[in-house]
Amino acid sequence: DSGVTQTPKHLITATGQRVTLRCSPRSGDLSVYWYQQSLDQGLQFLIQYYNGEERAKGNILERFSAQQFPDLHSELNLSSLELGDSALYFCASSKSTDTQYFGPGTRLTVL
Amino acid sequence: GENVEQHPSTLSVQEGDSAVIKCTYSDSASNYFPWYKQELGKGPQLIIDIRSNVGEKKDQRIAVTLNKTAKHFSLHITETQPEDSAVYFCAASIGRGSTLGRLYFGRGTQLTVWP
Numbered sequence: 001d002s003g004v005t006q007t008p009k010h011l012i013t014a015t016g017q018r019v020t021l022r023c024s025p026r027s028g029d030l031s032v033y034w035y036q037q038s039l040d041q042g043l044q045f046l047i048q049y050y051n052g053e054e055r056a057k058g059n060i061l062e063r064f065s066a067q068q069f070p071d072l073h074s075e076l077n078l079s080s081l082e083l084g085d086s087a088l089y090f091c092a093s094s095k096s097t098d099t100q101y102f103g104p105g106t107r108l109t110v111l
Numbered sequence: 112g113e114n115v116e117q118h119p120s121t122l123s124v125q126e127g128d129s130a131v132i133k134c135t136y137s138d139s140a141s142n143y144f145p146w147y148k149q150e151l152g153k154g155p156q157l158i159i160d161i162r163s164n165v166g167e168k169k170d171q172r173i174a175v176t177l178n179k180t181a182k183h184f185s186l187h188i189t190e191t192q193p194e195d196s197a198v199y200f201c202a203a204s205i206g207r208g209s210t211l212g213r214l215y216f217g218r219g220t221q222l223t224v225w226p
Contacts, residue, residue: 002154002156004154031212033212033213033214035214042216042217042218042219043155043200043214043216043219044216045213045214045215048212048213055212056212056213058213090154090155092214094212096212098143098145098160098204098212099145099157099160100145100157100212100214101157102147102154102155102156102157103154104153104154105153105154
């Protein structure tokens with residue numbers, strides 16, 4: 001158990017819908033990272049937050065957004081969902097900028 | 112940005128044998144190299160990491176080596192056991208600028224250890 005929690009574990013929704021994925025970092029970790037894992041793209045970095053502020057952006061679509069709240073939990077919002085958004089979404093946390101610990105992930109299925 | 116390549120994509124070994132997975136990276140500014148193990152239905156689990164000021168690191172049956180000149184690093188697992196079967200990912204992190212902290216992953220190696 002890494003100490004990073006993610007909810008929900010599974011999410012099934014339809015095209016065009018919007019979903020919210022939630023992540024709670026390990027106690028004391030200020031950085032939260034979001035990654036997408038798919039068969040064709042592998043593990044891809046989406047976005048990073050540090051102590052409530054956006055720190056870095058990767059290949060994140062404009063339909064996707066995220067935020068980190070004062071209690072340091074983070075949410076990833078995915079809107080106007082397409083079939084190709086079906087993937088595993090992982091959250092990771094770290095104290096600073098390395099040694100990232102991953103959560104168990106949310107499996108998103110878009111039908 | 113950084114590009115990490117990982118080989119082989121699949122690896123089958125007999126229990127007790129050694130397994131080696133190799134990765135190369137493109138950006139000489141990368142300075143942190145973690146390895147993750149991912150079992151089916153679970154998130155990536157950090158198993159060992161190495162920083163650019165160190166050439167080798169060992170933790171029981173697992174070791175990682177880094178060659179900065181050649182820009183490659185390797186994972187060595189000795190005395191493999193069936194429970195080592197999983198997908199292994201290498202990653203690299205560039206310790207500067209806007210990419211600070213972001214991990215660039217290889218495509219993974221499916222390791223199967225036969226009893």
